Amino acid sequence: MRFQIEKAVEMLSQTPSTVKSLLGNLSDDWTKNALDSENWSPFDIVGHLIHGEETDWIPRAEIILGQGENSIFEAFDRFAQFEKSKGKTINELIETFAVLRAKNIEILGEMNLDEEKLKLKGIHPELGEVTLEQLLATWTVHDLNHIKQLVTVLADRYAENVGVWKQYLSILQ
Amino acid sequence: MRFQIEKAVEMLSQTPSTVKSLLGNLSDDWTKNALDSENWSPFDIVGHLIHGEETDWIPRAEIILGQGENSIFEAFDRFAQFEKSKGKTINELIETFAVLRAKNIEILGEMNLDEEKLKLKGIHPELGEVTLEQLLATWTVHDLNHIKQLVTVLADRYAENVGVWKQYLSILQ
Numbered sequence: 401m402r403f404q405i406e407k408a409v410e411m412l413s414q415t416p417s418t419v420k421s422l423l424g425n426l427s428d429d430w431t432k433n434a435l436d437s438e439n440w441s442p443f444d445i446v447g448h449l450i451h452g453e454e455t456d457w458i459p460r461a462e463i464i465l466g467q468g469e470n471s472i473f474e475a476f477d478r479f480a481q482f483e484k485s486k487g488k489t490i491n492e493l494i495e496t497f498a499v500l501r502a503k504n505i506e507i508l509g510e511m512n513l514d515e516e517k518l519k520l521k522g523i524h525p526e527l528g529e530v531t532l533e534q535l536l537a538t539w540t541v542h543d544l545n546h547i548k549q550l551v552t553v554l555a556d557r558y559a560e561n562v563g564v565w566k567q568y569l570s571i572l573q
Numbered sequence: 574m575r576f577q578i579e580k581a582v583e584m585l586s587q588t589p590s591t592v593k594s595l596l597g598n599l600s601d602d603w604t605k606n607a608l609d610s611e612n613w614s615p616f617d618i619v620g621h622l623i624h625g626e627e628t629d630w631i632p633r634a635e636i637i638l639g640q641g642e643n644s645i646f647e648a649f650d651r652f653a654q655f656e657k658s659k660g661k662t663i664n665e666l667i668e669t670f671a672v673l674r675a676k677n678i679e680i681l682g683e684m685n686l687d688e689e690k691l692k693l694k695g696i697h698p699e700l701g702e703v704t705l706e707q708l709l710a711t712w713t714v715h716d717l718n719h720i721k722q723l724v725t726v727l728a729d730r731y732a733e734n735v736g737v738w739k740q741y742l743s744i745l746q
Contacts, residue, residue, distance in 0.1 A: 401602055401730040410599050411727070417594040422720070426583050429574055527737045537734035538742070544728040545744040547595075548721050554584070555717040557574040561710035564700045569711070571718040 447481025
């Protein structure tokens with residue numbers, strides 16, 4: 401599918417309400433506590449999405465568009481949410497994410513991106529040269545990746561309750 | 574996690590609005606057309622969820638609760654939606670799914686399920702003996718499984734657009 405900024409924005413716009421619909425009315429049994437230390441809880445995942453809004457996507461787009469001497473991105477802290485989300489409720493996190501995302505989509509609109517700007521490049525600290533278009537496509541897929549992670553974590557709560565049906569449910573494999 | 578009917582209903586209740594939030598405002602570029610004949614489009618997946626509401630979960634629960642001579646479930650047609658969804662828009666399908674799900678949650682409530690009823694058994698045509706509790710847990714995980722499928726299909730549209738980031742996005746593997 402050809403990258404078009406309007407189509408990416410369609411997807412970026414839906415994520416806060418999807419996350420709210422998915423998690424907003426669930427008991428703590430569903431949303432709290434990681435399966436184990438390797439896997440994040442829904443609470444952790446929403447915290448991670450917030451941290452991305454604050455430090456990753458738009459700041460990196462601004463670095464690329466600035467085209468200054470140093471267009472190297474700062475490394476992204478994948479574990480910042482464990483500290484930052486402390487004491488919050490999941491509904492507070494979902495609301496914060498929605499506010500930040502709406503603001504970031506507004507900023508994205510103000511960038512008036514065209515084909516030429518989308519080809520501009522920045523330097524990822526580990527991956528090397530990347531384009532603005534790739535950054536924005538990644539932002540979009542990153543949302544979907546974490547919705548996938550959310551439903552996988554939730555499904556796993558019932559991994560044993562489904563009995564012999566387990567073999568039909570790829571999400572439990 | 575211990576199975577409790579109220580917790581399962583929390584999850585079953587969120588699915589229509591989650592699907593609507595995820596897909597309701599996307600262009601056809603995102604929602605139409607399977608990746609290939611092996612993979613369903615979002616349009617096909619919502620059709621499949623509808624068919625489950627009509628022929629799978631509640632009808633099977635009723636067979637189990639009926640405890641008649643023949644408690645064998647009818648086989649579920651995994652491909653019925655390709656014919657049934659023809660000529661519909663995805664938003665029509667989403668709305669139909671929401672109406673059917675709301676009705677089915679109402680029927681589920683009227684079943685007044687308790688621990689004893691949840692242990693009642695039916696015969697799955699391929700898997701053999703299953704309990705009502707397992708059926709209801711499977712209904713719940715089946716929803717999450719198809720939300721996972723939806724986001725995976727959507728993410729795949731941008732599989733190449735993300736460039737070198739692809740290696741960081743498990744949903745694209």
